[in-house]
Amino acid sequence: MTESNRSGQFRGAREFLKGDLFKGRGDTLLRLSGLGVVAGLLSAALVLPWAGSIGLVARDTAAGFMAMPSDLEVPPLSSRILLTTDGGEPFAEVAEREREVVGLDEISPWMTGALMAIEDDRFYEHSGLDLRGVLRAATRTAQGDTQGGSTLTQQYVKNLLIENAESEDEIESASAQTLNRKLVELRYAIEIEERHTKDEILEGYLNLSYFGAGAHGIEVAAKRYFSVSAAELDPGQSALLAGLVRGPSFYDPLSNPEAALERRNLVLDRMVATEVLGAEEGAGYKESDLGLDPTPRAGSCSESDYPFFCDYTMRWLKESDLLGESAAEREQLISRGGFTVRTTLDAAAQDAAQAAIDKRVPHEDSTKFAAQAFVEPGSGRVRGLAQNLRHGFDDERVGTTSINLAVDQAEGGSTGYQAGSTFKPFTLAAALDEGLGYGTSFSAPKNMSISGMTNCEGGRMSSWSVRNAGESDGGSHNMISGTKGSVNTYFAQLQKRVGLCDTAEMAKKLGVHRADGGELGVWSSFTLGDQEVSPLTMAAAYATFAARGQYCEPRPVRSVTDDETGEETKAGSECEQVIKKRTADGVNHLLQQTFDGGTANGLDLGRPVAGKTGTTDSAAYAWFAGYTPNLASTVAVGDVRGGEKHPLQGVSIGGRYYGIVYGGTLPGPIWQESMRGATASLPAESFAGSPGAFGDPKAKPPKEKEDDSDT
Known part of the structure; x- marks a missing residue:
């Protein structure tokens, strides 16, 4: 186009604009047509070289312009997502676009x-x-x-x-x-x-x-x-x-x-x-x-009152069909915001746990961690997630982490920690489920070798040397005394009697899985808890015992409410009866004994309670898992640098020196204090009675019994 031609077209457009077409609002159709003509003239006069790329030609630019799409949607603007506690108190605002x-x-x-x-x-x-x-x-x-x-x-x-x-x-x-x-x-x-x-x-x-x-x-x-x-x-x-x-x-x-x-x-x-x-x-x-x-x-969750629970909730929403059937639909809705999430968080439980953890495992200048999870039996509602390390993204700053230490890696957590003797109740459950009673006894010396076990593929396991920990006594034991004393050599033999594969399958029924997403390893030492799991997973498993065999998938959300319409969508519980009620009742009876002269002695709550301590080999990690009929909780303690290289031996934590940290010496008191606060407003319910099929609930081990194990 020559300069003179372009100038002439500009003059024509200017002359047109001098008219009176837009002096009044006039008829809508006439005005729209006029705007179309103007736009058409402008495009013809000014952008003719590009007209072909948009399907317009000079002679009908106005018509082509008016035929272009015009129904632009004006959606509700993206805004924040409000998270509240179960009681309705706001604790976080999350927005991709604040x-x-x-x-x-x-x-x-x-x-x-x-x-x-x-x-x-x-x-x-x-x-x-x-x-x-x-x-x-x-x-x-x-x-x-x-x-x-x-x-x-x-x-x-x-x-x-x-x-x-x-x-x-x-x-x-x-x-x-x-x-x-x-x-x-x-x-x-x-x-x-x-x-x-x-x-x-x-x-x-x-x-x-x-x-x-x-x-x-x-x-x-x-x-x-x-x-x-x-x-x-x-x-x-x-x-x-x-x-x-x-x-x-x-x-x-x-x-x-x-x-x-x-x-x-x-x-x-x-x-x-x-x-x-x-x-x-x-x-x-x-x-x-x-x-x-x-x-x-x-x-963002980092600015919230409970950042780790907030992060866990948002990750859960992205995977739950509560916000849509497809991942894309959920992502879009979360990006848009404009709704309120009523979580399952119990502020009393959360605050009590935080206080108990901070008191005993301070985060300042420490690489030691303590993490705790609460799960409500019969619903799977996650009532709290606490840890001593503060939320932060600076890897060089001691005492902070962006990792939610209480949950699985896929949920924003770690690859997990070996759970120690908190796995022993899964062996108890397998034994009771197969008809063995409380009186099942073995001679359980300090050290012994176990052979003859097979895995789930039928493969024969090599001989396994097992010894009792410092908190266990040797001698003759049955289920009651073996559980009270957490006797390794007793449980090694009980696992052999039940079957290694049956024990592992029982754990899986109770929702136990590795925190890193891998398959549970089915090997000889399974009953001693050398699998890396999260506190939330173990809390949900123990909640299954409390719920008399009903496993409920952990969930942090009660409902989601659209802020504009007020429409509420409730999150249902996903529960399944995975073991017999009498099996769970039997485990509950056995785990109550640990508070009566057992490894959990002195950690009671003044109400019916059951639980189990856990200390891994060489004290890499220490655990306490316990529950009432209406609340289950687990506590794990370790070193964020890895418990295998930095075990809980000869360490000072919270101003106290520990020659070795057992499940009952540090995780136990944290659990006790936090559970007292968490259950203060809950009724003091009782467990179902001990099933008669398992024998005398007060059975004592025989003074002498022939050793029927491989030694």
Whole structure:
């Protein structure tokens, strides 16, 4: 196209714009047609070389323009997800885009005035297309000098397209600096003006816009930079925020204050020029500094009262069909936000656990950890997740971690810790399930060798040397005394009697699995708990005993409520009777004995309680797992650097020296104190009686018995 031809087309467009087509609102159809003609003429006159790429030709540009898609959806703006405790107390706000939607009457008039002054001072006069601005910008763009000319409505459309985008390609397309995109944007803008009032558009724009520093929407921006609400913004503050929408990163006052100051003053000049602000007042604000009073970014679990429970909940929601059947649907809903999650968190249990853990295993300057999980029997509701290490992402800072130490790796946790003798009840359950009684006895010396066991594939296991720990006594034992004393050599023989595979299968029935997602290893020492599991997994397994054989999948959510409609969706329990009631009742009876002169002696709660200590080989980790009929909890203690290399021997923790940490010496007292607080408001329920089929519940081991094991 020659320069003279282009100039002639520009003159024709200018002549057309001198008409009276838009002096009045007029008939909607006529006005839309007129806008289409104008847009068509502009595209024909200014962008003819590109017309073919968008399916338009010069002779019917107006018709082609009006036929372009115009039904742009204005969805509810993405906002925060509110998490509350089971009692309804908020403890976290999570948002991929931190935003608080407010009405136009909740936004300072100085803010709307500043925005229009710098971006679109004829906002209330045009119908989505500012002909003067478009002609000026299009002329310069066609000459190779890209210029902006978008109205606030067009900018609003662009932001909506980005908000609605479901892929990086769609975001890039919505932001592309092309005339094609501008025409699409313009067509949507005309339709938006038809369906919404100016005030609605302005309100939507201010709530949708990004102001940098993680602040989406004017309310969060006002708080982020000035620690005030949008309604409280003064002219200077409004000018700074209005200047950010053009380039939030470049004009960021927190990282680039000089550019922000220059931009703010430019906006103040425009406010004076458009008579939003008096000249003297504008000069006064230009002489002042930026006046920043920033508020740290919120909208993430790290800022919540219970960050690890928050993280666990959000991960669970992404995998649960509560928010949708597909992963994409769930991701989109979480990204959009706008709902409240009532979690299963019991603040009393959580706070009691935190206090007990912090008291005995302080996080400051320590590599030792303590982690605890609570599960409600019969429902699977996770009532608390606590640990001593604080939430943080600096690997070099001792006493902090981003890892949720109480849950599986796939849930944001670790690869787990060997659970020690807390695995022994699975052998008890397998034995009782197969009809063995409390009186099943073995001579259980300090050391012995076990051979003849086979795995689940029928493979014969090699001979296994096993010895009792320092907390165990040798001699003749039955189920009751062997459990009270946690006698390794007794349980090794009981496992052989029951069958190694049957013991492992019982554990699996109770929901036991490795924290790293791998298969449970079925080998000779299974009963001694050399598998890496999480405290939550063990709490859920012990809750199965408390629920008389009913296993419930752990879950942290009671319900999700849509903030706009108030519609509540409840999360149901996924429970299954996995073992016989009498088997669970028998285990419950045996585990109650540990508090009566056993390894859990002195750790009772003043109500019916059952439990088991656990200490791994060489004290790499120490555990306590226990429960009442209405709450189960487990505590694990170790070293975050790895218990195998840094065992709990000859260590000082919380100002106390331990020659060796057993399950009853540190995890046990943590469990006792936290459970007292957690069960304070719960009824003191009793366990079902001991099943008569298993024999005398007070049976004592024989004084002498022939050793029927391989030694």
